[in-house]
Amino acid sequence: MTTPLLDVSDLTVRFSQDRGKVYAVNGVSYSLARGETLAVVGESGSGKSAHVLAMPGLLGTGRYTGAGAAVEVGGSAVFAGKELIGMPEAELRRLRGSRIGFVFQDPMSSLNPVLTVGEQIAEAITSHGVSPRTAEARALDLLDIVGIPEPRRRARHFPHQFSGGMRQRAMIAIGIACEPALLIADEPTTALDVLVQAQIIDLMKDLRRQLGMAMIWITHDMGVVASIADTVQVMYGGRIMERGPVRAVFHDTRSAYTWGLLNSLPDAEMHAPSLAGRRPRLRQIPGQPPDMTQVPVGDPFAPRNRFATHRCLSETPPLQQVADGAPGHLVAAWYDLPQVLRAVAHRDASPQALTEMGT
Amino acid sequence: MSVESFPAASAAPARANTTVFHRFLRRRMAAVGLALVVLLVLACALGPFLLRHDPLTINMRGRFLLPFSDGHVLGTDEMGRDLLARILDAGRYSLLIGILAMSISVFVGGFVGIVAGFYRGILGHGLMRFVDGMLCFPSIFLLLTLAALTSPGVVTTTIIIGLTAWMSVARLVHSSVQELCQREFIAAARALGLRDWRIMIGELLPNVAAPLCVAATLIVARAILLESYVSYLGYGIQPPVASWGNMLQKAQQYFNSAPWLAILPGLMITIAVAGFNAIGDGLRDALNPRGRPG
Known part of the structure; x- marks a missing residue:
């Protein structure tokens, strides 16, 4: 190399x-x-x-x-x-x-x-x-x-x-x-x-x-x-949350923050009137950006992350290769996002409800 | 994308290809001011060679002659000296002092202002506190203190006036440099790897040139007046050599009987000051690349 x-x-x-x-x-x-x-x-x-x-x-x-x-x-x-x-x-x-x-x-x-x-x-x-x-x-x-x-x-x-x-x-x-x-x-x-x-x-x-x-x-x-x-690097609170080839990060998202960012993009579909006659709201990430004047503890995104565990609040996750992901696809998270999303989707049976839960 | 359809671009060529001088002359007041100052400078520089009267020749039998009498175009003063010859000779000193003192204060003030604005920190604060300190003295007293410590003469008077007038320039430049340093193009200049002095001279100086020019012309006017104060109190240009200031000062005691003795030097000061101010205004607009003519 x-x-x-x-x-x-x-x-x-x-x-x-x-x-x-x-x-x-x-x-x-x-x-x-x-x-x-x-x-x-x-x-x-x-x-x-x-x-x-x-x-x-x-x-x-x-x-x-x-x-x-x-x-x-x-x-x-x-x-x-x-x-x-x-x-x-x-x-x-x-x-x-x-x-x-x-x-x-x-x-x-x-x-x-x-x-x-x-x-x-x-x-x-x-x-x-x-x-x-x-x-x-x-x-x-x-x-x-x-x-x-x-x-x-x-x-x-x-x-x-x-x-x-x-x-x-x-x-x-x-x-x-x-x-x-x-x-x-x-x-x-x-x-x-x-x-x-x-x-x-x-x-x-x-x-x-x-x-x-x-x-x-x-x-x-x-x-x-x-x-x-070629490569995208998502940062939050002065840390790298996720990093990897663009395709991998966009289509196999592993960080809840990246996921929130991608979901907050408006798309053309949103502007088409839905059958119920009501347009979906623009999805946003709830909460405020972190206070950068505090000594950072834990996962910086944890306070805004619905999927955060206790461990996220106290321990900073290292940036590691995604186990089953593309080579070079790294994430800093204690949780396994695809698994969490599957669990939530199963519970609510509707991905739409999932994204609106937090707003 | 068609360039021609973009209004700024289509209006631009006529302006982009004109020089600062052309843009300056397009302003009527500025052109008049420049003409006045040039006329004044030429008259003072060449006039004394063309006149048959010497500015220092005393004629006690021809005192207080009215203008246009006995070959004296502007009359004579309290010692019978030809007023025109004296005014033109005095103009040499007054204008020279004004312009040189302006150069000194623009150079010193511009330097201090740019350096202090660019390097904040201890150096910048130190310099500006020094400027504040200098400004605390009323400039007349500062002037007189310095004048008392030196022997009177053209050179010392010039330097003293220059050294008491630079603080306002420094302040002006300092504040606009501070503001400019917040702008992104200074960060961009650093990103280009420009040396500090190149940023100061190449990037900052052209941006403060306009206020600097205006300040400079105001200082010429101020210096001419300051010189008259100093002369008034016995420092500065020493009689029998004339300056507009000391002529004005001498004339005031004869103001009831011979008003032209005061009015004429006063008029010269007014013309010079107004001329320089008009040049300053014109330069300010001409040096601004966005400036519109008229």
Whole structure:
């Protein structure tokens, strides 16, 4: 087996604030192969952005933490044979943008409003020791690659003269400017409308194939996951709840949280009037996200999980291979979800009743 | 997706290809302000060479001559010196001091503001508390204290005015840099692996350029006035060399009998201040890439 591009083990992230600590990420371990696309899924505060941004030293900047919060990152993350955690800032800076590219969520605010798009792409290249003249030519190529028509003219435009989808294309051009081995995309399609989303996803798929880069795609959109990812990793309360090949996780769900997430997706069927003339309600996961300021104990999802046992509340389940599942399909749960679901279904004789029980 | 159908894109080319200077000139007030300031600077720079009167020649028999009398276009002052020659000569000092003091305070204030806003923590807080401390002194007293410790002259006056005016610039820049640092494009710049100084100069500075320009033009105006205060109290530009400030100050005792002695230097200060302010407003709009002409 070849060495993975990224090997994360027992990564922890804590934010220290005036009012105490926030346990944002609590022991996350996984590895990412070269060329693999990993989708990290979870709700706000699940640690999905925090753990990814902690590795290249990007926490503590911008919107990700409040002002004055100190960040403590523990554990290990080995990228292409080099340990990232504790790496000097100067060395990290050289990796960022060249070996690790980024595409951020909001293309409106991720581009500098007073610099032209061409300047900003060129800047990504010159910051890693390329002459301005070469960078300028390369910026035009990149605009062309990401599908922006008339690159020569468009490079002279400011971000506000671009539409949302165009801006995200420009962001992607910046992200891939130095042909990184790993592209981290933090909800890159969330701020876009659905048609543009599909275009951007197609573009990213093409680029992934052309450049052979690995991707970590942070999202909460299950539809996006299905269309682009090889592997999906569901996070909750700063832990990995379930992880595995997309098909396995979607069709052979083992974590009650993943199950809740998948069930909370609206589908076309819901909008068709049922025979009784009453539409089914949108299913939601009951309860509140966990309080991350407490020292985590037990399975973080247990308080909201109808299937939780006493053991779930007191002991943290390890992330383990699913016994009868696909290879690489891991879950952190004390219960056996398929068995629990079968039992409940048997009792209620109606799967519909099951999902509405909790609401 | 058709690019042409997108309104911003179709409206864009005309604007995207114009320079900041073009956008600046399209604003009438700004163009007038620039014309006034250029005229003033040229007159002060070249005027004294073209006039036959020397600004320092005293003529006790021709005191308080009215304008347009005896070859003196603007009349003479209490020592019979030609007022036009003195006003133009004084303008050299006043404008020079105004512009140089502005450069000093924009440079110092901009530097402190960007550094303090970018690196919060001890460095940022320390710098801003120092700024607060400096602001606690009424600027006139600060000015006078510094002036008392140095020998009066153009260079020292300029430096002193520059060093007492930078705090407001620092505050202005600091607050907008702090706000900018919350924006995602700064996180994106870090993600690109840009060095700190490149983020400060390449990303933050262009974003604060507009308020900085406005502040700069206000400071030119303020510096011209401050210079007149300092001159008034016997520091600053020393007689017999004229500055607009010390001319105004001298003239006030003759205001009933010879009002033009006060009105004319005052008018020059007003024109210069208004001109610089109009330039500032115009620059603010011209430097904003979203700015619409007119």
